[in-house]
Amino acid sequence: MIKTICYISNIKTNTSQKELRKLSHSISKKNDELHVTGVLIIQNGHFFQIMEGEESTIENTFKKIELDKRHFGLIKLLDTTIDYRMFEDYESGHFGIVNDFSNLKKLKTYFDWIKKANILAIDELVMLTNNFLKYST
Template sequence: MRYIISYVSTVNPDLSNTDIAKLMDHVNVHNNTIGLTGILIYSEGNFFQVLEGEEEIVKRMFERIKKDSRHYNIIKMLDKEMNDHSFSEYHSSFTVISDHYSQTELQEFLNKEKDYNPEHYKSILYLTQKFMKLL
């Protein structure tokens, strides 16, 4: 069984754009290496992240994330088991996702949430739209 956690957070104002770009590169490589799928988006001083994978790996990663001083005000949106993955790999983006394939995967994730998680769908859609400015 796969697992998903998603959250939003406020970026530490001491981080520079270079720091954030380096973080995005590191997260993308690291998460793909350990078998996590999902997305990390940075926009206007906030992070939005979706982590999918084996339950133990996702929960362990989220515990590390909560202790990371590069952000604060973490608000967890989803924390549940899931039947199938929404993302084929891990993506990270500085400001917006520009790749059409990544946008398609994000839209498919939102469509699944609308069907399987209707109580949180509107909040997730709202936050995604704020980050993406594309949907």
């Protein structure tokens, strides 16, 4: 069973760009190992993450994320099972990190493409992402 979770949180104050880069790198590596696909957007003091993968993997990883002291005020926006991965073709199947304009453009192009696929939850995820991008700027 494939599961997806989406949440927002606040980056702990005084986190340096170097620390964020290190965190991004370890998340990408770990998620490739666990075959977790999705995207983490880092913008204006906030994290926005969509993660999808094997149900138990997602649940275990999310438990760790909730306890992680590098962010706070986590709010879960979506937690549901899905039939197919939505981010399988994003970044060639690697977990995506968005923290600059060019990566964001790529994500938006991907959304325009994937929206045509008839996958339940994609509309909701696109809406959640767009709201995040709108209100965190």
